Every structure is written in structure tokens, then in C-alpha cells.
Amino acid sequence: MPRTTTRLNVLPPYPLAHIPQKKRDLIARGVDVIDLGAGDADLPPPPAAVEALAKAARDPALGRYGFGLGYVPFREAISRWMDRRFKQRFDPLTEIVPLIGSKEGIAHLAFGFLQPGDVAILPEPGYMAYAGGTLLSDAEVYAYALRPRTNFLVDLDDVPKEVLDRTRVLFLNYPNNPTAAIAPREYLEDIVRRCRERDILLVYDNAYSEMAFDGYVPPSIFEIEGARDVAVEFHSLSKTYNMTGWRCGWAVASKAICSVLTRVKSFVDTGAYMGIQYAGVAAIESWESFLPGNLKTFQERRDAAVSAFLEADFEVESPKATMYLWIPLPEGISSAQFTDRLMQDEGVIALPGSAFGAGGEGFFRISFITSPDRLREAAMRAGRVLAKV
Numbered sequence: 001m002p003r004t005t006t007r008l009n010v011l012p013p014y015p016l017a018h019i020p021q022k023k024r025d026l027i028a029r030g031v032d033v034i035d036l037g038a039g040d041a042d043l044p045p046p047p048a049a050v051e052a053l054a055k056a057a058r059d060p061a062l063g064r065y066g067f068g069l070g071y072v073p074f075r076e077a078i079s080r081w082m083d084r085r086f087k088q089r090f091d092p093l094t095e096i097v098p099l100i101g102s103k104e105g106i107a108h109l110a111f112g113f114l115q116p117g118d119v120a121i122l123p124e125p126g127y128m129a130y131a132g133g134t135l136l137s138d139a140e141v142y143a144y145a146l147r148p149r150t151n152f153l154v155d156l157d158d159v160p161k162e163v164l165d166r167t168r169v170l171f172l173n174y175p176n177n178p179t180a181a182i183a184p185r186e187y188l189e190d191i192v193r194r195c196r197e198r199d200i201l202l203v204y205d206n207a208y209s210e211m212a213f214d215g216y217v218p219p220s221i222f223e224i225e226g227a228r229d230v231a232v233e234f235h236s237l238s239k240t241y242n243m244t245g246w247r248c249g250w251a252v253a254s255k256a257i258c259s260v261l262t263r264v265k266s267f268v269d270t271g272a273y274m275g276i277q278y279a280g281v282a283a284i285e286s287w288e289s290f291l292p293g294n295l296k297t298f299q300e301r302r303d304a305a306v307s308a309f310l311e312a313d314f315e316v317e318s319p320k321a322t323m324y325l326w327i328p329l330p331e332g333i334s335s336a337q338f339t340d341r342l343m344q345d346e347g348v349i350a351l352p353g354s355a356f357g358a359g360g361e362g363f364f365r366i367s368f369i370t371s372p373d374r375l376r377e378a379a380m381r382a383g384r385v386l387a388k389v
């Protein structure tokens with residue numbers, strides 16, 4: 001085996017990496033598995049998107065290289081939607097970057113903004129692409145532990161000045177995976193102000209902007225004054241339209257910031273399949289008709305999960321957004337041990353908080369990716385494990 005690099009060796013284990021194999025082993029043992037691991041719902045995409053993709057598959061023009069430009073009507077649909085949804089105007093050709101899923105863009109962006117000696121502040125627990133992009137750029141990770149004390153918000157006052165002085169990028173994600181926390185507008189105003197003062201790139205991951213309940217409407221970072229000077233926002237079709245495997249998302253930012261990402265991407269990919277972008281137009285155009293029904297399904301699941309986990313003696317609050325419950329464990333119980341017992345003894349797959357980094361210890365995450373009945377069953381089984389540990 002030829003030698004690998006230091007940057008490869010510093011990558012932490014990927015939290016979801018071992019689950020598919022463990023799940024297969026359990027099923028082979030005849031266990032009735034309830035998988036609440038990945039944020040990957042069992043629900044169908046908008047029918048219009050499915051039909052559009054079938055049609056696109058028969059069009060050879062859409063099967064050619066998309067390059068960075070991609071399918072222009074997709075850019076235009078994104079631009080119209082950003083205006084309609086957030087009242088923010090972006091030029092389709094220069095201020096939007098189509099992505100092969102938002103993860104790809106989040107990770108690749110780091111190559112353009114981080115280098116050795118630089119620091120990226122990222123939330124821990126948090127989405128692994130933030131650390132991935134940072135470490136693969138040979139920059140340093142400053143993991144900020146999201147804890148109840150700050151309502152799971154990153155408080156820059158807690159970060160040492162020496163670290164802040166070297167910080168080039170701040171990754172934020174609200175509504176948050178995995179904690180389901182949301183960010184008040186005043187908080188975002190303060191963050192934008194501080195990023196402008198220090199010329200820090202604010203990477204705002206808005207993958208869950210459309211997955212909110214009880215009348216809560218998540219904002220775009222661009223609703224905050226001054227954000228265009230320092231922020232880039234990532235969006236995805238994955239959660240909003242149940243299109244995780246389709247790999248389709250976008251970045252939106254000033255022309256200057258977008259051109260950095262476009263430049264990096266032009267050397268590592270040749271654009272998403274234009275048939276997917278064509279179907280993406282259909283998905284985005286079905287936003288108004290598709291979203292309410294889909295959210296109702298998630299809300300029913302959330303409500304079922306919250307009451308069932310409460311009944312099973314866990315302390316949970318009803319989240320205003322995302323498809324996750326971030327459930328605290330009693331002091332002294334390790335999250336990895338708990339989720340391991342839950343999987344081995346009861347066949348329920350959940351993610352230990354520690355899989356998202358040390359800052360996630362003391363919690364575990366479940367996703368609303370199955371029916372209310374199965375969620376209730378999972379909670380009952382989790383309650384049995386809790387009583388034993």
C-alpha cells in the first residue's frame with residue numbers, strides 16, 4: 001500500500017460509516033430492525049420531479065456535460081424561489097452555483113478559503129463536511145461544543161482571541177442537525193456583524209430551511225443586513241423534497257464568493273447531470289403544492305416521537321424544525337454504549353452524540369424517517385434499554 005497523507009489520517013471516523021453493515025448483520029440474525037439513523041426519509045419526491053427525470057432521461061441534450069453553468073433554467077428557478085421565499089434577489093448566472101448535493105459544495109468551498117495556519121470554527125456536534133473540507137485544506141478545526149447552556153448556539157465570546165485572530169471561516173447550521181436548535185434573528189445579526197468586523201467567511205448551511213413546524217419560518221442569512229459581504233448560504237433538495245440520493249443543491253452568495261467555489265469546482269467536477277437539474281426545476285416549482293403535505297407527515301412523526309420518548313422516560317422537547325430529536329441521556333451514561341445496547345438488544349438504530357464529536361456526548365439522535373407506529377415502537381424499546389443501564 002503506497003503511503004497516505006497526514007491530512008487523510010487526521011480525518012475522524014465517519015459517523016454513519018459502519019451502520020449499513022451492522023444493519024445487514026442484525027437483519028441476517030432475524031432482528032426486526034428500526035433504522036432511525038440517517039436523515040434520509042422513506043417518503044417519495046414530488047411526482048412532477050419524478051416525471052421530469054423520466055422525460056429528461058430520453059433527451060440526449062440533457063445527458064451531455066453540464067459544466068459549471070449547468071441547466072440555466074435550474075439557476076433561474078432557484079433565483080425565483082429565493083426571491084419568493086426570502087425576498088432576496090440573486091443573479092441566476094453569477095450569484096448561484098448549482099451543486100451535486102450541498103455537501104459537495106460545503107466541502108469544496110474550503111479549498112478556496114482555507115490554508116495551513118487558518119482556523120475554521122465549526123459546531124460540534126455538526127455535519128461532517130465542515131470538518132472534512134477544513135482538514136482536507138490542511139487548516140485547523142476549532143470545534144465549538146453546542147450545549148444547552150447557549151441554546152445550542154455558537155457563542156464567539158467563548159472562543160479564545162488567538163483562535164479568532166486566525167479564523168477565516170465560520171460554519172453555522174440553523175435549523176440545526178443534529179440538535180434541532182433554531183437561531184433567533186438577533187443572534188444572526190450579531191454573528192453577521194462580527195464576521196464583517198473580522199472578515200470571516202460565514203458559511204450558512206440552510207439544508208433544513210423548509211423543514212419547520214408550528215408556524216416557525218426559518219430565515220435566509222441574507223435577510224440579515226450586511227450578510228452579502230461575508231456569507232454564503234447552502235440549500236438542498238434532499239430534505240425539502242425527499243430527494244437525498246438525487247444529489248442536487250446550490251450555493252448562493254455574492255458574485256465574488258460564488259466565483260471562488262465555481263473555480264474550485266471546475267477542477268474537480270463537470271457539473272451535476274442536467275436531467276437532475278431539469279427535474280430540480282420541477283421540484284422547486286412544486287414547492288407550494290408539495291411542501292405542506294410533506295411537512296404534515298413529518299409533524300405527525302415528530303409528535304408521535306416526542307410523546308413516545310417522553311412516555312419512555314426520556315427528557316425531550318418538541319423541536320420547531322428539522323427531522324431530528326436530540327435526546328439527552330442521564331449523567332454518566334455514554335452515548336455510544338447506550339446506542340450500541342439499543343441496536344444489539346432491541347434492533348433500533350440511532351446515532352450516539354459522540355459520533356458527531358466529543359461535543360455531542362451525553363445525547364443521541366433519532367430521525368423521523370419512519371411511520372409514527374414504528375417511532376412509537378422504537379421509543380418503547382429505547383425505554384427498556386434506559387431502564388437497564
Ligand SMILES: Cc1ncc(COP(=O)(O)O)c(C=O)c1O
Pocket residue numbers: 039100101102103104127173176177205207235236237238244247248249
Ligand atoms: C446539516 C446538513 N447540511 C448539509 C447536508 C447535505 O445535504 P445534501 O444531500 O444536499 O448533500 C445535510 C444532510 O444530511 C445536513 O444534515
